[in-house]
Amino acid sequence: MSQFWKPGAEKPRLLDDEEGGVVFLSSSISSSSSSGYGYASVEKQRQRLPVYKYRTAILYLVETHATTIIVGETGSGKTTQIPQYLKEAGWADGGRVIACTQPRRLAVQAVASRVAEEMGVKVGEEVGYTIRFEDLTNKDLTLIKFLTDGVLLREMMDDPLLTNYSVIMVDEAHERSISTDILLGLLKKIQRRRPELRLIISSATIEAKSMSAFFQARKVRRGLEGGDFVPRLEPAILSVEGRGFNVQIHYVEEPVSDYVQTAVSTVLLIHDKEPLGDILVFLTGQDDIDAAVQFLTEEARTNRKNSSGLIILPLYSGLSRAEQELIFSPTPRGKRKVVISTNIAETSLTLEGIVYVVDSGFSKQRFYNPISDIENLIVAPISKASARQRAGRAGRVRPGKCYRLYTEEYFINEMSAEGIPEIQRSNLVSCVIQLKALGIDNILGFDWPASPPPEAMIRALEVLYSLGVVDDDAKLTSPTGFQVAEIPLEPMISKMILSSNELGCSEEIITIAAVLSIQSIWISARGAQKELDEAKLRFAAAEGDHVTFLNVYKGFLQSGKSSRWCHKNFVNYHAMKKAIETRDQLKRIVQRIGIVLKSCDSDVQVVRKAVTAGFFANACHLEPYSQSGMYKTVRGSQEVYIHPSSVLFRVNPKWVVYHSVVSTDRQYMRNVISIDPSWLLEVAPHFYQHQRLNPIQ
Numbered sequence: 001m002s003q004f005w006k007p008g009a010e011k012p013r014l015l016d017d018e019e020g021g022v023v024f025l026s027s028s029i030s031s032s033s034s035s036g037y038g039y040a041s042v043e044k045q046r047q048r049l050p051v052y053k054y055r056t057a058i059l060y061l062v063e064t065h066a067t068t069i070i071v072g073e074t075g076s077g078k079t080t081q082i083p084q085y086l087k088e089a090g091w092a093d094g095g096r097v098i099a100c101t102q103p104r105r106l107a108v109q110a111v112a113s114r115v116a117e118e119m120g121v122k123v124g125e126e127v128g129y130t131i132r133f134e135d136l137t138n139k140d141l142t143l144i145k146f147l148t149d150g151v152l153l154r155e156m157m158d159d160p161l162l163t164n165y166s167v168i169m170v171d172e173a174h175e176r177s178i179s180t181d182i183l184l185g186l187l188k189k190i191q192r193r194r195p196e197l198r199l200i201i202s203s204a205t206i207e208a209k210s211m212s213a214f215f216q217a218r219k220v221r222r223g224l225e226g227g228d229f230v231p232r233l234e235p236a237i238l239s240v241e242g243r244g245f246n247v248q249i250h251y252v253e254e255p256v257s258d259y260v261q262t263a264v265s266t267v268l269l270i271h272d273k274e275p276l277g278d279i280l281v282f283l284t285g286q287d288d289i290d291a292a293v294q295f296l297t298e299e300a301r302t303n304r305k306n307s308s309g310l311i312i313l314p315l316y317s318g319l320s321r322a323e324q325e326l327i328f329s330p331t332p333r334g335k336r337k338v339v340i341s342t343n344i345a346e347t348s349l350t351l352e353g354i355v356y357v358v359d360s361g362f363s364k365q366r367f368y369n370p371i372s373d374i375e376n377l378i379v380a381p382i383s384k385a386s387a388r389q390r391a392g393r394a395g396r397v398r399p400g401k402c403y404r405l406y407t408e409e410y411f412i413n414e415m416s417a418e419g420i421p422e423i424q425r426s427n428l429v430s431c432v433i434q435l436k437a438l439g440i441d442n443i444l445g446f447d448w449p450a451s452p453p454p455e456a457m458i459r460a461l462e463v464l465y466s467l468g469v470v471d472d473d474a475k476l477t478s479p480t481g482f483q484v485a486e487i488p489l490e491p492m493i494s495k496m497i498l499s500s501n502e503l504g505c506s507e508e509i510i511t512i513a514a515v516l517s518i519q520s521i522w523i524s525a526r527g528a529q530k531e532l533d534e535a536k537l538r539f540a541a542a543e544g545d546h547v548t549f550l551n552v553y554k555g556f557l558q559s560g561k562s563s564r565w566c567h568k569n570f571v572n573y574h575a576m577k578k579a580i581e582t583r584d585q586l587k588r589i590v591q592r593i594g595i596v597l598k599s600c601d602s603d604v605q606v607v608r609k610a611v612t613a614g615f616f617a618n619a620c621h622l623e624p625y626s627q628s629g630m631y632k633t634v635r636g637s638q639e640v641y642i643h644p645s646s647v648l649f650r651v652n653p654k655w656v657v658y659h660s661v662v663s664t665d666r667q668y669m670r671n672v673i674s675i676d677p678s679w680l681l682e683v684a685p686h687f688y689q690h691q692r693l694n695p696i697q
């Protein structure tokens, strides 16, 4: 998105669908006012949720079936109530634990604190959570544990049968992240060895029949102890009817050309015409969100009448924990909070004040092409399932409205029912290493809920072999393979860290690893590109972005982590705080696996070598005589260009490696560093053969 907001641009025309009953108009709970709801005791609030009527049925089905699939509207009480029902029924007795997985960290923390509050306990005791880099559970006390599906997979490395858990609830299973799919396949396997383990698969928008078919098709189970109660293997499906509160859906009459601008004008329109109540806007990523925040802030400055009383908060994964948590703070009386978010707020979250949702209809999605071996992050239309989840962030504690920035005709006829599972559109390097670490050797024969493309699997194995992570028999190597699997980051980054240990630059490389986990450390500067470019020049290193990050990081520390320093230098203060947070966590992990922290001072050459040791598969060379700065990937001969945000844009060194590719009008490499091509042969002799590199040097 690069269009500019013009104050006074025509506001979108919204089609009010109050009577149509398109979606979300049925309500099994009377739409009581928010204040009435707010004063009810916790127990009363729990009993008012639609899922409460199904308490006995749920407990019966879980008792009698190995797997229960529960489908119920957003906000009906699945996530917060079912684990409590299970605990009340004794599933956490005798040292056993009830687990509930979520695709996202933010949701894990939020639901854990809600459930702890409802139970009147402290988070970290009876109710705990674990997310990457953070474990707030107590071995002796925790009965209900919320965790990301990725973390549960990691737990399997130490306890392959997950023996601690009596019931595992895989929540928001419609998301079909890679981790969810691996988890479903493995849990099905575990059930054959542990028939007493119960699974609950839940979501508001899951295709229950196909999920049931997946769990139904199984090989004959190995012998059970005589006399044991055997739950039925055929999955049970339960549909929880009813939803919390009414959500009116509004569509635009005509397709919009600029969803950022339209989202901003919709927020102002709501603020102008609608009663108080917070607004949650779904955009696609940090760049869109920063732009929308900037538009709204400018509007507040130039046109106070339109926007007084607005508190504008961005929400994306690149923000520090403290900044993300601002969205949960109560809105001061007479004010209106506007949370502008990526899809990290799409599932499971209840933000109490939210009355209005604005849905752009887009999200950033990964698409991998095994032929070109390039994974792109593309702004793509969401599915109906996502749209329903987004609308479902309203109507949870009071009636709400959802403004969809697409037409009703588009929603009905063109939007796909569900997204493509991530496993079918991603680079599988991380996935393969995870399965290998869990001892799954025959990856192609693994029981997937949706099979990944075999070409992508083969590509992933090739890269892992060249990284020295798997051996000739495709087994994890020792120690490299096991160490790489131990670090919870992309294997290429993990390998870069391991190499830095040998090269004596681990301090610098973990800083780079932390910064690479953030979308951008620069402030998006619409209208101030020249100033941003000048600011970048102050830090720019001729070697490329990775070394530039080190300069920015050093400057930030020297400034005493000052927000003023960031502002002056067009550096994103939130991103820098997040980088420091991530770096600290990473430091602890790498030290645990025996990496010695050592700085190379200003020997940039070793830093570049370490980056190459991780990212050699992303090597590119400048096309000779290219006027336009066209590069070709060494492996797939794909046309790529240096992204304008890179310090190497227009510098165009002959040889580079990149961290990721984004597609807009062209395929652009982000985070680029110049290399010496001879290093490719040094670090990955199998991957690159001499004759390929020599002619173009």
Ligand SMILES: Nc1ncnc2c1ncn2[C@@H]1O[C@H](COP(=O)(O)OP(=O)(O)OP(=O)(O)O)[C@@H](O)[C@H]1O
Binding pocket: 049, 072, 073, 074, 075, 076, 077, 078, 079, 080, 081, 114, 203, 204, 244, 347, 348, 349, 350, 352, 392, 395, 396, 397
């Ligand atoms: N933090 C909170 N503050 C106030 N009410 C809350 C909070 N969390 C949950 N609730 C109430 O509990 C209800 C059920 O929430 P829960 O997350 O269990 O629903 P769900 O069925 O899992 O929804 P989803 O499918 O959207 O995750 C909400 O609709 C809301 O009324």
